[in-house]
Amino acid sequence: MAQVLSDLEYARSERVPEDLNPFSISRQQFDRALPFLPTLKQGLVEFLKSPLRTVTVCFPIELDDGSVKTFTGHRVLHSHVRGPGKGGIRFHPGVTVDEVRALAAWMTWKCAIVDVPFGGAKGGVVCDPKDLSQHELRRITRRYITGLGDTIGPNTDIPAPDMYTDENTMAWIYDTYAMMHPGANNLPVVTGKPVSVGGTHGRREATARGCLYATERLIERGEVSGLSSLKNARVVIQGAGNVGRIAAELFTEAGARVIAISDSAGGIYAEQGLDIEQVIRFKDDHGSFARFPGTTRLTNEELLEIECDILIPAALENQITVENAARIGAKMICEGANGPTSPAADEILQARGIPLLPDILANAGGVTVSYFEWVQNNENQTWDLDLVNARLRRKMRDAVDAVADRQLKIREQTSQGPSLRTSALVVAIERVAEVTLQRGIWP
Numbered sequence: 001m002a003q004v005l006s007d008l009e010y011a012r013s014e015r016v017p018e019d020l021n022p023f024s025i026s027r028q029q030f031d032r033a034l035p036f037l038p039t040l041k042q043g044l045v046e047f048l049k050s051p052l053r054t055v056t057v058c059f060p061i062e063l064d065d066g067s068v069k070t071f072t073g074h075r076v077l078h079s080h081v082r083g084p085g086k087g088g089i090r091f092h093p094g095v096t097v098d099e100v101r102a103l104a105a106w107m108t109w110k111c112a113i114v115d116v117p118f119g120g121a122k123g124g125v126v127c128d129p130k131d132l133s134q135h136e137l138r139r140i141t142r143r144y145i146t147g148l149g150d151t152i153g154p155n156t157d158i159p160a161p162d163m164y165t166d167e168n169t170m171a172w173i174y175d176t177y178a179m180m181h182p183g184a185n186n187l188p189v190v191t192g193k194p195v196s197v198g199g200t201h202g203r204r205e206a207t208a209r210g211c212l213y214a215t216e217r218l219i220e221r222g223e224v225s226g227l228s229s230l231k232n233a234r235v236v237i238q239g240a241g242n243v244g245r246i247a248a249e250l251f252t253e254a255g256a257r258v259i260a261i262s263d264s265a266g267g268i269y270a271e272q273g274l275d276i277e278q279v280i281r282f283k284d285d286h287g288s289f290a291r292f293p294g295t296t297r298l299t300n301e302e303l304l305e306i307e308c309d310i311l312i313p314a315a316l317e318n319q320i321t322v323e324n325a326a327r328i329g330a331k332m333i334c335e336g337a338n339g340p341t342s343p344a345a346d347e348i349l350q351a352r353g354i355p356l357l358p359d360i361l362a363n364a365g366g367v368t369v370s371y372f373e374w375v376q377n378n379e380n381q382t383w384d385l386d387l388v389n390a391r392l393r394r395k396m397r398d399a400v401d402a403v404a405d406r407q408l409k410i411r412e413q414t415s416q417g418p419s420l421r422t423s424a425l426v427v428a429i430e431r432v433a434e435v436t437l438q439r440g441i442w443p
């Protein structure tokens with residue numbers, strides 16, 4: 001008789017190593033939601049799982065030393081059913097087309113969960129920003145955007161920041177696109193711009209702030225056993241970029257204690273809590289945390305296993321896998337990063353009763369405030385910071401409620417307990433499928 005193995009049994013069996021291809025992970029996650037979507041038209045499944053289009057561009061850049069180097073970049077539009085594609089651009093040596101495809105699909109689900117009128121997209125350039133000057137990065141950005149041509153646009157596909165791109169990169173994207181389309185309001189072509197170039201107040205902190213609001217709401221709902229508030233909660237953060245370092249600041253402000261934080265070179269730990277202001281200043285001055293006094297040094301692997309209340313992976317994909325999920329020492333996980341947890345690890349954490357706020361919910365604050373920026377750009381308006389944060393808080397709390405309520409409902413109806421990730425996907429897939437059918441299948 002044929003034996004059906006769960007992802008976890010499959011990953012643990014010696015026959016096949018765990019499949020950590022991000023695109024295949026995004027499809028596996030989708031498949032886990034399918035049993036809870038009995039009315040979904042079967043003919044839509046492949047359409048909803050697949051990207052609409054993938055564009056790859058190849059271009060040469062003159063480096064500062066006069067030599068020439070060729071770079072490759074991708075842009076994937078996963079869905080524009082609910083609105084124009086939306087998604088960040090990543091500069092990283094590990095960028096692959098399958099990674100960009102997965103990230104684009106996750107953007108579709110994320111936008112549906114926070115209910116902003118966008119589809120999903122993502123971009124990436126294969127390069128190592130640590131080896132490139134600002135001038136070289138600007139040339140790469142301009143050639144990449146020129147290569148994409150009219151596949152991006154204020155009403156078609158709207159980029160934003162992601163790993164190793166920031167508001168300067170977004171200003172160059174805007175400027176390049178504006179050079180190609182003179183005489184129009186081109187500000188809504190990209191979000192995450194500096195406030196002085198049409199950016200919005202609160203976008204820089206939005207992803208981390210969204211993680212904070214979502215975590216607060218989950219705890220408030222009593223979903224995290226042994227944790228009743230953020231007061232004195234022990235927080236561990238992997239990554240110290242836009243998401244990680246601002247999460248460290250905001251969780252500290254909210255009364256939590258950040259006991260460990262890392263960057264690509266490793267982490268530091270102090271049981272009594274770190275002075276985050278000083279730690280960040282130290283990293284800015286010295287390039288890493290490594291020699292910060294009075295702390296214990298850790299590898300990134302060790303950091304993930306520290307006993308704590310809240311673990312925030314805020315760096316790369318596939319950090320929590322079948323290899324270490326059984327040793328994760330947190331009471332809950334908030335995925336600041338995209339794709340940090342593998343499907344087999346999801347199963348282990350679920351079995352261990354560790355609630356996990358999935359990326360498509362937890363880090364949706366970034367795209368939510370990007371949407372606010374796009375609205376302001378289209379209307380020539382400027383919202384103040386309090387308004388942006390109040391609207392973000394509302395969106396994040398509503399999204400957590402929609403997902404956690406759905407999880408409860410499925411439990412009541414089926415006596416099965418899907419994870420928050422699966423429940424979030426159920427909500428998102430249902431919303432995208434509904435609009436697909438309401439619009440009518442073309443022709």
Ligand code: NAD
Binds near residue numbers: 161238241242300364
């Ligand atoms: P960033 O470029 O600002 O920072 C990346 C950080 O990752 C670096 O500072 C470094 O500290 C850390 N890092 C890199 N390699 C590491 C390693 N091997 N181990 C530990 N840390 C390592 O990037 P970001 O914008 O903060 O993005 C981080 C994650 O959050 C990504 O998964 C990204 O997709 C996701 N995300 C970002 C946003 C956003 O608005 N920027 C929105 C949603 C999701």
